[in-house]
Amino acid sequence: MLTVDAYAAPSATEPLVKTTIERRDLGPNDVLIEIAYSGICHSDIHTVRGDWGSQKYPLTVGHEIVGTVTEVGSDVSLHQVGDRVGVGCMVNSCRECENCLAGQQQYCLKGNTGTYASVDRDGTITQGGYSTHVVVVEDFVLRVPESIPFEKAAPLLCAGITTYSPLSHWNAGPGKRVAVVGLGGLGHMAVKIAHAMGAEVTVLSQTLSKKDDGLKLGADHYYATKDEATFRDLKNSFDLIINTVSAVIDLDAYLSLLALDGTMVNVGAPGQPLPLHVFTLFGNRRSFAGSGIGSIGETQEMLDFCAEHGIAPETELISADYINEAYERVLNSDVRYRFVIDASTIA
Numbered sequence: 001m002l003t004v005d006a007y008a009a010p011s012a013t014e015p016l017v018k019t020t021i022e023r024r025d026l027g028p029n030d031v032l033i034e035i036a037y038s039g040i041c042h043s044d045i046h047t048v049r050g051d052w053g054s055q056k057y058p059l060t061v062g063h064e065i066v067g068t069v070t071e072v073g074s075d076v077s078l079h080q081v082g083d084r085v086g087v088g089c090m091v092n093s094c095r096e097c098e099n100c101l102a103g104q105q106q107y108c109l110k111g112n113t114g115t116y117a118s119v120d121r122d123g124t125i126t127q128g129g130y131s132t133h134v135v136v137v138e139d140f141v142l143r144v145p146e147s148i149p150f151e152k153a154a155p156l157l158c159a160g161i162t163t164y165s166p167l168s169h170w171n172a173g174p175g176k177r178v179a180v181v182g183l184g185g186l187g188h189m190a191v192k193i194a195h196a197m198g199a200e201v202t203v204l205s206q207t208l209s210k211k212d213d214g215l216k217l218g219a220d221h222y223y224a225t226k227d228e229a230t231f232r233d234l235k236n237s238f239d240l241i242i243n244t245v246s247a248v249i250d251l252d253a254y255l256s257l258l259a260l261d262g263t264m265v266n267v268g269a270p271g272q273p274l275p276l277h278v279f280t281l282f283g284n285r286r287s288f289a290g291s292g293i294g295s296i297g298e299t300q301e302m303l304d305f306c307a308e309h310g311i312a313p314e315t316e317l318i319s320a321d322y323i324n325e326a327y328e329r330v331l332n333s334d335v336r337y338r339f340v341i342d343a344s345t346i347a
Helices: 042-048 150-157 159-169 185-197 211-217 228-233 251-255 278-285 296-309 320-331
Strands: 002-008 017-023 030-039 065-072 084-087 090-092 133-137 177-181 200-205 221-224 238-243 258-266 287-290 315-318 338-342
Touching: 002 133, 017 133, 030 084, 030 150, 042 320, 065 133, 065 150, 084 150, 090 133, 150 159, 150 185, 150 296, 150 315, 150 338, 159 185, 159 238, 159 296, 177 185, 185 200, 185 211, 185 238, 185 296, 200 211, 211 221, 251 258, 251 278, 258 278, 278 287, 315 320, 320 338
Parallel strands: 177 200, 177 238, 200 221, 238 258, 258 287, 315 338
Antiparallel strands: 002 017, 030 065, 030 133, 030 338, 065 084
């Protein structure tokens, strides 16, 4: 076993602390990655604080990881020492079910192995990217194009793919009217990607405080949802709505904004149920859908797309000893738009 430095949550109510964790010995198909940067996702906070269920502690989170390959197993063919690579929200799957065989590992029927808080193949609980090193099977390691700034690349492995996947699946592009609910870590990536795809992009945010940012990121329009006129004026306006917020919202109000055969896709994951009235769906033959992350193939496609279009997240680089303060700022929506931990400060 390899002992590495990390930050972990001792419980659901205590601050994260510096500690050490164990990484498995390198297997024949494994890659050892020296982590350079790790993004802070709202999911990390939900998980360590038990919002989505009880956890086994201490727990190291983080599923937006980029780093450099430092060692490979004897049978590894996809990566070599020195490669710039990334690891996202999953590190394995059963590889045998219908969905895995279709290349949709994120929807593994037996449950994919999450990068943290998941049961690994050896029965241990996976530990995430707030650490100096990680061992991952080669098939779940992504290539990070050289043109993407390394210190900004990590959030693409969650925020990037979580928004790219539904935009791609529901065919965002020229002639499509796309609304993005919320301009946070996920939302700002949705705006950048939808704009690059050629869609007409509208941001729906609580206030107009980030309007200038939204327009600079690629939005064509920006509306405040606290203004009651917004829902009246935009009724039946959009082909696709991507809801990125991790809070309970009035689904019926947002669904009413969909045009004929429009779809609203939820990628944010609040800790409470989201109620809706089915009659809202009957109007305009609307659909309400959910989307997880993306497959390994789609994640690589997203990285290449971002490299081609010069897309990178807006980030704030922090040292590891600032993680707890960063959590509070995320909860107060006080970040534009993703915190990234410099992993060299963990050791």
